[in-house]
Amino acid sequence: MNMDQALQTFIAEANELLQDMESCLLRLEHNPLDADTIGAIFRAAHTIKGSAGLFGLEPIVSFTHVVEDVLDRLRAGEINKNPELIALLLECGDHIQYLIDVVAVQDKAPEASAVDRETRLRARLQLYRNAASAALTATDNPINKLDPAPTGTFDFWHISVRFGADVLRNGMDPLAFLRYLNNLGSIVRITTLFETMPEIAALDAEICYLGFEINLQSDASKAAIAETFDFVRDDCTLHILAPHSKTEEYIELINNLPEETALLGELLVASGAITQQELEHGLNLQRTDPAPSLMPIGEILVGQRSVEPALVQAALDKQQQVQESKQKESRFVRVHAEKLDELINLVGELVIAVAGTSLLANASQDDALQESASSVSALVEAIRDGALHLRMVPIGDTFNRFQRVVRDVSNELNKTIELQISGGDTELDKSVVEKIGDPLMHLLRNAMDHGIEAPAARVAAGKPATGLLKLNAYHESGSIVIEIADDGGGLNKDRIVQKARERGLITDDAQLSEQDIFNLIFEPGFSTAAAVTNLSGRGVGMDVVKRNITALRGSVDLHSIAGKGTTVRIRLPLTLAIIDGFLVGVGHASYVVPLDMVQECIELSDADQRSAKLSQYLNLRGEVLPLVFLRDHFSASGNAGRRQNVVVVKTATQKAGLVVDTLQGEFQTVIKPLGKLFSGLQSISGSTILGSGEVALILDVPALIQQLSGQQSPLQSQPHAQRDVTALPPVRH
Incomplete structure (x- = not known):
C-alpha cells in the first residue's frame, strides 16, 4: 500500500469532515434539538480519530478522543447543548484542523502556543465530562x-x-x-x-x-x-x-x-x-x-x-437511506485536480490543432476533407464542453464557509447579524472558486464592520436590531455574478469625497458621478473609518480585492443608498481556460471578443464613419452607442478597408461599439496568459494562438468600456436623457 498516497487521502477526507462538522455545529446552534445533526458531528470526530490512528498521528488521536467523548455524552443527553459548548466545539474543530496541517501535512510537532491552546481546550472539555459523570452518579440506579x-x-x-x-x-x-x-x-x-x-x-x-x-x-x-x-x-x-x-x-x-x-x-x-x-x-x-x-x-x-x-x-x-447512499457512492469517482488541469491543457492544444487543420482543409478546396474537418471540429467542441464541465463546482461550498466567519465577527463586534445564502447551486470553474474566496471574505468583513450599524443605532433608525447580509450568485450572459448585499447605513458620498480630496486623489472642483465616487474606495490606502480596528480601517484590502478580481478577468461595481444599505456586484468568467470568441481584424492584427458579450454586428459606411469619427457615437435605433475605434486605440498598422464594421458589445448594463476592419467569425479560444512584460496592458485580458500559428489578443471589454466612459467628450457632461440623438448619424444596416 502506498502510505503517502493514503495519507493524502486521509488529509483530504479529514478536511471535508471538519467542514461538515463546522456546518453541523452552526446548524445545531439554531436547532439544538436536531439529533441527526449531533450524530453527524460525533461520526465526523470519530472517523477523524480512527483514521488518524492508522497513521500513528497521536496528537490528533489524543485530542480528538477527548472531543469525541464530550460529543458522545452530548448525543446521549448527559450534558445540555448551550452556546458556550457550541463555541468550544468550534474552537476544537479549528485546533484539529491545525493539528492536521502541522502534524499530518508538514510532519512537525505542534508549536508551544498550540500546546498551550490545547491545554486550555482540554480543561474546558473536562468540565463537561465531569458534569456528565456527576449526572450519572445522581441517577445511581435508574431501573x-x-x-x-x-x-x-x-x-x-x-x-x-x-x-x-x-x-x-x-x-x-x-x-x-x-x-x-x-x-x-x-x-x-x-x-x-x-x-x-x-x-x-x-x-x-x-x-x-x-x-x-x-x-x-x-x-x-x-x-x-x-x-x-x-x-x-x-x-x-x-x-x-x-x-x-x-x-x-x-x-x-x-x-x-x-x-x-x-x-x-x-x-x-x-x-x-x-x-x-x-x-x-x-x-x-x-x-x-x-x-x-x-x-x-x-x-x-x-x-x-x-x-x-x-x-x-x-x-x-x-x-x-442505505440504498440511496450506495447509489450516490457508485455515481462519484474522486479525481486529483492536477489530472483535470492536465486534461484541460490537452483539450486546449487539441482545439488549436483542429483550427489549423480546418484552415488547411478550407485552402485545399477538397469538399470531402472540409466535411471531415468540420465533423472533427464539432466533436472537439463537444469534448471541450465536457472537459470544462468536469471542473465546474457549485459555489455554495464556498458560501457556506462564511457562516462561521459571520458568527465570529458579529460576536467580536457585539452585533447580531444574519447571513442569507442563495444561488449556492450556481456552478463555475474550480480555479475561479479557489481564487475568489479571499476577496469575498474581505467584502463580508468590511460590510459587517463598516456597513451594518450597532443594534442600538439600527433600532433608533427604525430597523430590526439584527443586521442582514445576503450572498447571492447567478448566471448572466455567460458570466457568473456574485452579490454581497447588506441592509446597513450605506456609503457616505460626502465623506468619501472629503477623504479623496484630503489625500489628493481628486481636485476640489472635480465633478464626479455617483459611480466614480463609489469607485474611490478601491484606491490603495483609502479608508473612511474613524478608528482602526482588528478588522479594518487601515486602508488595506479594497484595492487588493479589485486587483484580484481584475486578475480573474472580472469586474466589480458598487451600488449604495444612504440609510438603506450597499450592494457589491462581482462579475466573473465561468472558466479561465477556454471560451467561445468572435474573431475580428484590425490592420495586420487579429483580436478576439468574448462571444457572450457580442450583441450584433453592423456595417459602417464611409459617410457614417466620418460623422461617427467626429462625435464618437452612433445612433443605433434611437439609442446612443459610444464607439471605440480599435485602429486608433491600438495604433494598428496596415491600411484600413473600404468599409468598416461595428461589433456591438454589452457588459452588465453598458453598451459600446467596437469599430474594426473585418469580421472573421466565431472562434474557439484557448486562453494563454500574457507575460509580466505585458501586465500593464489595460484593454487586453490574454492571448490565444490561431490555426495559422499567429497570436491574437483577447480584448478586455469591461476595461475598454470603462476607459471609454472616463474619456472627455462633448456629450459626456450631458445627462443621458438629454443627449441629442437626432444629431447623431443613424446607422445603416
Missing part, C-alpha cells in the same frame, strides 16, 4: 426510579456493540467482555451479527468481524455497564439503552447502526427489536401461508406482535 414499563417500551438494558477490526490484534477477547456482563446481571438474549464476514478464502483470523445485540436484565447503572467495555472503548462502537427505553430511542439506534444492509429483517434483528427466531417465524409464514405471502415481511411481524409498527417504519427509512 428502580422508573415507573412500570408503559406501552411501547422494553424492560431490559439493551447493549449494541460492534468490535473493531483490530481488537484481536490488540490482545482483547470479545467474548470475555460478554461473559463479564453476567456478573452484572443476566443476559436474556444475545444476537451475533456477522454481516462483514468475508468468504473463507479471504478470511483473516486476526480480524474481528463480529457485532452483538444483547438484552441484559440487571439493576446496575449505565456507567457500570459502560465500564465493562472501557478497555476496548476506542476499538468498538457501543450503544446502551436503559430499561423501559422508549420506542423513539430504538428508532435512533436503528438510524445509527453501522451495518450497510438493505434487508428489513436484518435491520430489526441488528437493533434488538426482534430476535432471529421471530424473524425466521415471520419468513416461514410468508413462504407457507397463502394469505400472508401477499404481505411484506414488516406487516407480518407487526401482525404477529413481534415488533411495533414505528420500529418497522424506522427500519424501512434506514433501508431507503
Whole structure:
C-alpha cells in the first residue's frame, strides 16, 4: 500500500469532515434539538480519530478522543447543548484542523502556543465530562426510579456493540467482555451479527468481524455497564439503552447502526427489536401461508406482535437511506485536480490543432476533407464542453464557509447579524472558486464592520436590531455574478469625497458621478473609518480585492443608498481556460471578443464613419452607442478597408461599439496568459494562438468600456436623457 498516497487521502477526507462538522455545529446552534445533526458531528470526530490512528498521528488521536467523548455524552443527553459548548466545539474543530496541517501535512510537532491552546481546550472539555459523570452518579440506579414499563417500551438494558477490526490484534477477547456482563446481571438474549464476514478464502483470523445485540436484565447503572467495555472503548462502537427505553430511542439506534444492509429483517434483528427466531417465524409464514405471502415481511411481524409498527417504519427509512447512499457512492469517482488541469491543457492544444487543420482543409478546396474537418471540429467542441464541465463546482461550498466567519465577527463586534445564502447551486470553474474566496471574505468583513450599524443605532433608525447580509450568485450572459448585499447605513458620498480630496486623489472642483465616487474606495490606502480596528480601517484590502478580481478577468461595481444599505456586484468568467470568441481584424492584427458579450454586428459606411469619427457615437435605433475605434486605440498598422464594421458589445448594463476592419467569425479560444512584460496592458485580458500559428489578443471589454466612459467628450457632461440623438448619424444596416 502506498502510505503517502493514503495519507493524502486521509488529509483530504479529514478536511471535508471538519467542514461538515463546522456546518453541523452552526446548524445545531439554531436547532439544538436536531439529533441527526449531533450524530453527524460525533461520526465526523470519530472517523477523524480512527483514521488518524492508522497513521500513528497521536496528537490528533489524543485530542480528538477527548472531543469525541464530550460529543458522545452530548448525543446521549448527559450534558445540555448551550452556546458556550457550541463555541468550544468550534474552537476544537479549528485546533484539529491545525493539528492536521502541522502534524499530518508538514510532519512537525505542534508549536508551544498550540500546546498551550490545547491545554486550555482540554480543561474546558473536562468540565463537561465531569458534569456528565456527576449526572450519572445522581441517577445511581435508574431501573428502580422508573415507573412500570408503559406501552411501547422494553424492560431490559439493551447493549449494541460492534468490535473493531483490530481488537484481536490488540490482545482483547470479545467474548470475555460478554461473559463479564453476567456478573452484572443476566443476559436474556444475545444476537451475533456477522454481516462483514468475508468468504473463507479471504478470511483473516486476526480480524474481528463480529457485532452483538444483547438484552441484559440487571439493576446496575449505565456507567457500570459502560465500564465493562472501557478497555476496548476506542476499538468498538457501543450503544446502551436503559430499561423501559422508549420506542423513539430504538428508532435512533436503528438510524445509527453501522451495518450497510438493505434487508428489513436484518435491520430489526441488528437493533434488538426482534430476535432471529421471530424473524425466521415471520419468513416461514410468508413462504407457507397463502394469505400472508401477499404481505411484506414488516406487516407480518407487526401482525404477529413481534415488533411495533414505528420500529418497522424506522427500519424501512434506514433501508431507503442505505440504498440511496450506495447509489450516490457508485455515481462519484474522486479525481486529483492536477489530472483535470492536465486534461484541460490537452483539450486546449487539441482545439488549436483542429483550427489549423480546418484552415488547411478550407485552402485545399477538397469538399470531402472540409466535411471531415468540420465533423472533427464539432466533436472537439463537444469534448471541450465536457472537459470544462468536469471542473465546474457549485459555489455554495464556498458560501457556506462564511457562516462561521459571520458568527465570529458579529460576536467580536457585539452585533447580531444574519447571513442569507442563495444561488449556492450556481456552478463555475474550480480555479475561479479557489481564487475568489479571499476577496469575498474581505467584502463580508468590511460590510459587517463598516456597513451594518450597532443594534442600538439600527433600532433608533427604525430597523430590526439584527443586521442582514445576503450572498447571492447567478448566471448572466455567460458570466457568473456574485452579490454581497447588506441592509446597513450605506456609503457616505460626502465623506468619501472629503477623504479623496484630503489625500489628493481628486481636485476640489472635480465633478464626479455617483459611480466614480463609489469607485474611490478601491484606491490603495483609502479608508473612511474613524478608528482602526482588528478588522479594518487601515486602508488595506479594497484595492487588493479589485486587483484580484481584475486578475480573474472580472469586474466589480458598487451600488449604495444612504440609510438603506450597499450592494457589491462581482462579475466573473465561468472558466479561465477556454471560451467561445468572435474573431475580428484590425490592420495586420487579429483580436478576439468574448462571444457572450457580442450583441450584433453592423456595417459602417464611409459617410457614417466620418460623422461617427467626429462625435464618437452612433445612433443605433434611437439609442446612443459610444464607439471605440480599435485602429486608433491600438495604433494598428496596415491600411484600413473600404468599409468598416461595428461589433456591438454589452457588459452588465453598458453598451459600446467596437469599430474594426473585418469580421472573421466565431472562434474557439484557448486562453494563454500574457507575460509580466505585458501586465500593464489595460484593454487586453490574454492571448490565444490561431490555426495559422499567429497570436491574437483577447480584448478586455469591461476595461475598454470603462476607459471609454472616463474619456472627455462633448456629450459626456450631458445627462443621458438629454443627449441629442437626432444629431447623431443613424446607422445603416
